[in-house]
Amino acid sequence: MKFTVEKLPQAKAEMEYVYVKDSEGYVFKKRKAEVTSDEKIISAKEYMKTSGLAAYEKEFGHGGARENAGRKQKFGSPLKFQIRVTQEEKDFITYARKHHINYTAMMK
Numbered sequence: 001m002k003f004t005v006e007k008l009p010q011a012k013a014e015m016e017y018v019y020v021k022d023s024e025g026y027v028f029k030k031r032k033a034e035v036t037s038d039e040k041i042i043s044a045k046e047y048m049k050t051s052g053l054a055a056y057e058k059e060f061g062h063g064g065a066r067e068n069a070g071r072k073q074k075f076g077s078p079l080k081f082q083i084r085v086t087q088e089e090k091d092f093i094t095y096a097r098k099h100h101i102n103y104t105a106m107m108k
Contacts, residue, residue, distance in 0.1 A: 017031055021040045023038045
């Protein structure tokens with residue numbers, strides 16, 4: 001047995017959202033049933049223009065923030081260490097890297 005649930009016309013009106021402008025000029029989205037007498041229902045186009053969202057989408061072209069604005073990968077590039085060493089130590093490190101010296105084997 002299948003049951004279907006149909007919303008009543010009144011329930012559909014309560015769930016419907018509209019764009020509203022209040023007496024001070026602020027715009028926002030609100031349920032149609034919650035609109036008060038001092039608020040004026042406006043079009044979506046007017047809402048976008050007044051709220052500044054239209055300019056935001058126009059400026060960035062895709063309705064979001066600028067390109068590559070999200071979080072960056074934590075380890076996208078290798079870390080760079082700076083240590084102060086003498087010229088002799090620097091020469092030894094260069095030699096060890098060049099000749100692939102295994103430090104762990106050497107320490108044992």
